[in-house]
Structures are given as C-alpha cells and as structure tokens.
Amino acid sequence: MADAATRLATLAEDLLGSPLPVRLRAWDRSEAGPAGDGPVLVIRDRKALRRMIWKPGELGLARAWVAGEIDVEGDLYEALDRLSGLIWERGEETRGLLDVARDPRTRAAAAELLRLAGPLPPPKPPAEEAKGRGRGRHSRRSDRQAISHHYDVGNDFYALVLGPSMVYSCAYWTDGGTLEEAQRDKLDLVARKLALKEGDRLLDVGCGWGSMAIHAAREYGARVVGITLSREQAAFARKRIAEEGLTDRIEIRVQDYRDVPDGPFDAISSIGMAEHVGAARYREYTDLLYGLLKPGGRLLNHQISRRPEPDEEAYRVDPFIDAYVFPDGELAPMGRTLTALEDAGFEVRDVEAIREHYGLTLRRWVANLEKDWDRAVRLTSPGRARIWRLYMAASAVSFERNRIGVNQFLAVKTPVAGTSGLPLRSREWTER
Numbered sequence: 001m002a003d004a005a006t007r008l009a010t011l012a013e014d015l016l017g018s019p020l021p022v023r024l025r026a027w028d029r030s031e032a033g034p035a036g037d038g039p040v041l042v043i044r045d046r047k048a049l050r051r052m053i054w055k056p057g058e059l060g061l062a063r064a065w066v067a068g069e070i071d072v073e074g075d076l077y078e079a080l081d082r083l084s085g086l087i088w089e090r091g092e093e094t095r096g097l098l099d100v101a102r103d104p105r106t107r108a109a110a111a112e113l114l115r116l117a118g119p120l121p122p123p124k125p126p127a128e129e130a131k132g133r134g135r136g137r138h139s140r141r142s143d144r145q146a147i148s149h150h151y152d153v154g155n156d157f158y159a160l161v162l163g164p165s166m167v168y169s170c171a172y173w174t175d176g177g178t179l180e181e182a183q184r185d186k187l188d189l190v191a192r193k194l195a196l197k198e199g200d201r202l203l204d205v206g207c208g209w210g211s212m213a214i215h216a217a218r219e220y221g222a223r224v225v226g227i228t229l230s231r232e233q234a235a236f237a238r239k240r241i242a243e244e245g246l247t248d249r250i251e252i253r254v255q256d257y258r259d260v261p262d263g264p265f266d267a268i269s270s271i272g273m274a275e276h277v278g279a280a281r282y283r284e285y286t287d288l289l290y291g292l293l294k295p296g297g298r299l300l301n302h303q304i305s306r307r308p309e310p311d312e313e314a315y316r317v318d319p320f321i322d323a324y325v326f327p328d329g330e331l332a333p334m335g336r337t338l339t340a341l342e343d344a345g346f347e348v349r350d351v352e353a354i355r356e357h358y359g360l361t362l363r364r365w366v367a368n369l370e371k372d373w374d375r376a377v378r379l380t381s382p383g384r385a386r387i388w389r390l391y392m393a394a395s396a397v398s399f400e401r402n403r404i405g406v407n408q409f410l411a412v413k414t415p416v417a418g419t420s421g422l423p424l425r426s427r428e429w430t431e432r
Contacts, residue, residue, distance in 0.1 A: 003030030005114065008043070011113050021082035025073075039074035039082070049117035061321040065390055066126040066383045076389070077363075080397045130327040155209070155236045157379040161365050161388065162374050166209040166236075169272035169302060170358040170406045179364040182357075187215040190269055193350070194298050194409050195218040195421075200266040203227070203292060205257050206273030210250070216269075217249040225265075227255040257285065263292035271302040274337070278330050282337075286344035292369040295415040299346065304358075305405045306331040324387045325402030334407055346411035349422055355405040362396035 002010075004026035012020055023033040023040045031040070043049070048064035055063065064070045072079045114120075162168055163179050171182030172189050190212065195201060198221035203214050207226030210233075216222040228234055237252045257273075268289055276283045289299055309315045317330055334351070341348050369376055369389055376385045398404045412420045 003032075004028045004043075005030035005032040007112065007116060009033050009103050011116075015113075019159065022079055028312070036326050037074075039072055039076070040075055040078035041079065041083075042071045044071060045069040046116060046118050047123050047244065050120055050122035050229055053113065053117055054120065054122040057319065059319040059323060062324060062390075063122075063125055066128055066324060066386055067123070068382060068386065076366075076393045077397055080394050081401070084397065084403075086400070095223045098231075125323075126383050128381065128387060130322050131269065153384060154379050157230055157376060158209070160376055160379065161369050161392075163364075163368060165211060166240075167211045170354060171355050171361040171364075172354065173360050179368075180363070182361070183211070183278065184215070187212055188219070190271065190300050190302065190408075191216055191220055191222075192270065193408070196222045196267060196268040199223065201225075201264075203260065203263075203268045205268060205270040205289070206276070207233070207237060207252060208272075209233050210240050210252060212269055212271060212354040213237070213252070214241060214244055214246060218244060218245045222249070222267075224250045225260075225262075226250065226252045227257060228252070229256065241372050247382070253298075258288060260288075260292060264294035265292055266294060266298065268293060268297070268299045268300065269302075272304070274301060274303040275326065275331060278328060279332060279336075281334065282340050283343060286340045286346070290344040290346060290413060293413040295413055295419050296419070297413050298421075299341075299409075299411045299413075301337070301341070301409040303337060303407060303409070304331055305334040305337065307403060307405075307408055308333040308335070321391070325391045331404065334405065337407075337409065341409060341411050343415065347409045347414040347420060348409055349420060350408075350410040350427070352408045352410075353400065353405055354408065355399050358406050359396045359399040362392045362399065366392045366396065 005024050005028075008026060009020050009024050009032035012024075020033040022038060023031060023035070025031045025040050025042045027043060027045055048065075048069035051063045051067075051069070052060035054060060061070070136269055159166060163183075165180045165183035167183040167187065170186065171179060172186035173182045174185070177185070194202070196216055200212075200220070200222045202216050202222045202224045204216070204224055204226040207228050210226060213224040213226040217224050219228065226237065228237075234252050234254050241247055241250045241252065270289070274282070274285065293299065296389055306315075312333075317328075321329060334353075338348055338351065366389060369385065369392070373385065376388075395404070399406070412422065414420050
C-alpha cells in the first residue's frame with residue numbers, strides 16, 4: 001500500500017480538482033507533492049484529518065493548526081500564498097465528506113480519506129476557541145466578552161509582539177524606518193489630521209494601551225478621554241499615563257462607546273475599533289460619534305476594509321478569525337463605511353488608503369513573535385501563540401494581495417453655515 005503522503009496527495013487532488021501547491025509530509029515521515037526547496041505542509045497527526053472531515057474548509061484546518069497537528073516548514077508567507085486559492089478563496093464552499101460521498105466519481109476517494117483519518121468523531125476543539133459566538137451579537141455583554149477574548153490574553157504577550165509602542169493597528173512607514181518610528185508617525189498623522197491643539201478635548205474610542213491618548217496629550221496638549229472594554233488594557237494604560245505625568249490630562253475608562261455621556265468633544269479618533277462594531281450596529285455607531293462631536297469637530301476613523309462581494313448577502317465572517325481571534329468581528333467594504341458616515345451627517349473630506357503599510361506592520365509583529373517564541377508560549381499557551389502567528393502572517397498576505405485594505409476616513413461635523421475648517425489643500429492637516 002502507498003505511503004500516507006502519497007495517498008493524501010492523490011486524494012487531495014481528486015477532491016479539490018487541482019494539483020497540490022505545496023509539498024506534503026505525513027505523520028509517517030513520507031512526502032509527496034512538488035519537489036524543491038519550497039515550503040512543506042506537515043501533517044503531524046492524522047487527527048487533523050478527522051477535524052477537516054468534520055469541519056471542512058477553514059475552521060477544520062484552523063483547529064488542527066492550533067492543536068499543533070499541522071504545521072509549515074519553510075516560508076510561512078509563501079505557503080499561505082500558495083494555499084490561499086484552496087482555502088481562503090474557496091472558504092466554506094469546499095465540499096465536505098458527506099457531500100463528496102454522494103458523488104459517484106469521488107466516493108472511493110472519500111472512503112479512503114476516512115480510512116486514513118481513523119475513527120470519528122474528531123477531538124474536541126482546542127481550548128483557545130471562543131465559546132458562544134453569535135449569541136446576542138454586538139449586545140453590550142457580547143461585545144465585552146469578544147473584546148476580553150482578544151485583548152485580555154496578557155499585556156506582556158502584547159508587549160512582546162507589538163514592541164515598545166504598544167500600538168495594535170497599522171503603522172505608517174517610510175523607507176528604512178523602525179516599527180516604533182512608524183507607529184509614532186501613524187499617531188502623529190492622526191493628530192495632525194484632527195488638527196489637535198492645546199486644550200482640545202479628544203475622545204479616543206477603543207484606546208487600547210493608551211498610546212494615542214499619550215501622544216495627543218504630550219505632543220499637542222489635548223485633554224483626552226480614552227475608552228476600552230478591556231480591563232487589562234485600561235490598567236496598563238493608566239500605569240503608563242501615570243509614569244508620563246499625564247494623569248491631569250488623560251482619563252481612561254472601561255466603557256462602551258454607547259455609554260459615553262459627556263460630549264461634546266473637539267475631535268474623535270477611532271483607530272482599529274470599527275471592526276468590532278458589526279454591520280448591524282454601524283449606523284448606530286456613526287450616529288453616536290456624530291452626536292458626541294461639537295459643530296466643526298473632526299472624526300478620524302481608521303478601519304480595515306474588505307473587497308465587496310458580488311452578492312453582499314452572501315458575506316460570512318471568516319471562521320478562523322471568528323473562532324480564535326476577533327469573535328463577532330466584521331469587515332465592511334470601504335464604500336459602506338463612507339455611506340454610513342455620510343448618512344449620519346458627516347462630511348467626508350479625505351480617505352487615505354494605506355493597505356501596503358499594514359503588510360509591513362504585520363511582518364514586523366510576526367518577526368517579534370518568532371524571535372521570542374518560547375517566552376510567548378510561556379506567557380499564553382502554545383495554541384494561542386500559534387493562533388497569532390497564523391493570523392498575522394495570513395493577514396499580511398491578504399493585505400499584500402489586495403484581498404483586504406485599511407483606510408483613514410477624515411470626516412467633519414460641518415456646521416449649517418458650511419465652514420468645514422479644513423485648508424483648501426486637504427493634505428495639509430495643521431489648520432482648523
């Protein structure tokens with residue numbers, strides 16, 4: 001009988017209808033697929049097959065990856081790029097075993113896959129998988145749980161990945177710059193677009209570990225209210241603010257954006273927050289931000305976008321991201337975000353696409369994680385470290401291949417008189 005890798009490669013090509021794009025190594029050390037020095041997909045345990053039979057598509061693969069049953073040797077980015085057409089682009093449309101078994105042409109292949117996989121059912125999902133997804137989506141309670149799942153995994157772990165800047169959003173790069181310099185430049189870009197000045201009152205929605213609040217207060221003299229649903233983030237941010245001597249200028253609250261009572265603000269920054277809001281709540285979100293601004297105030301909304309679907313009703317949240325990274329997170333096309341801002345009453349004055357910058361940022365984060373891998377595992381768990389490595393590397397490839405993007409929307413609550421306060425040349429950010 002043929003070795004496991006050869007059998008798997010033949011089955012995969014039969015079931016997927018295309019040649020394997022990477023070399024395959026099975027649990028018996030056998031190999032098959034393209035020769036050469038490219039990446040190798042390693043199936044360490046045949047339990048991975050049972051997961052993929054039970055949950056075909058991305059979720060089954062994700063569970064096997066988190067459990068350490070599959071891995072990649074060689075360039076992870078190249079492997080993800082080669083595999084993307086089979087996994088992410090087909091997504092949950094990849095046929096499962098039961099569907100395949102109804103097709104006489106592939107029934108024998110399906111039976112062989114079952115024999116290779118061993119007895120069903122599959123192992124339980126890894127402990128890192130979020131529980132209760134989709135229940136009461138984007139209620140205050142479910143948003144608190146989702147934010148806690150993603151952010152309350154340890155400030156030390158995030159410090160290892162993000163570096164000293166502690167900024168968890170796309171940096172703004174120049175050739176030859178460091179990650180810390182690029183993150184500083186991004187914060188300053190936001191501050192300049194908002195035209196912050198001494199005494200301005202800034203609301204930072206989804207303030208993270210306090211970096212934007214600190215930059216706005218220290219460099220521009222703003223008075224800042226930062227809100228987050230993560231208690232670990234809030235504690236870390238307050239400690240940093242005290243060390244900077246800025247407690248008289250910055251207040252960090254554990255508070256839902258729907259519960260901010262004390263507008264109006266001169267400016268609002270929302271950096272990497274809107275992805276958590278959800279499509280059903282997005283108009284409510286833009287309405288609330290509009291209401292919290294004074295006339296003439298500016299909003300800077302920094303948000304990841306996805307490509308539009310031919311049928312938007314068919315859009316589904318990425319199953320790996322939903323289960324292991326951002327429960328209940330949703331991406332919207334850029335046009336939908338712009339429409340929601342305009343429907344709320346904002347005048348959108350500038351949109352800057354910085355997609356390539358996020359690929360560069362994510363590659364630096366992955367490098368930080370890989371450089372201190374053993375400590376990362378100690379700070380969280382082997383599964384959690386594997387999640388972040390796969391999530392960040394796959395996201396980098398998606399940004400680089402224009403599958404997703406990131407945009408900064410500058411919007412103004414323009415008064416009835418029509419005076420926006422922006423300069424005639426809109427890329428000069430210092431005037432109001």
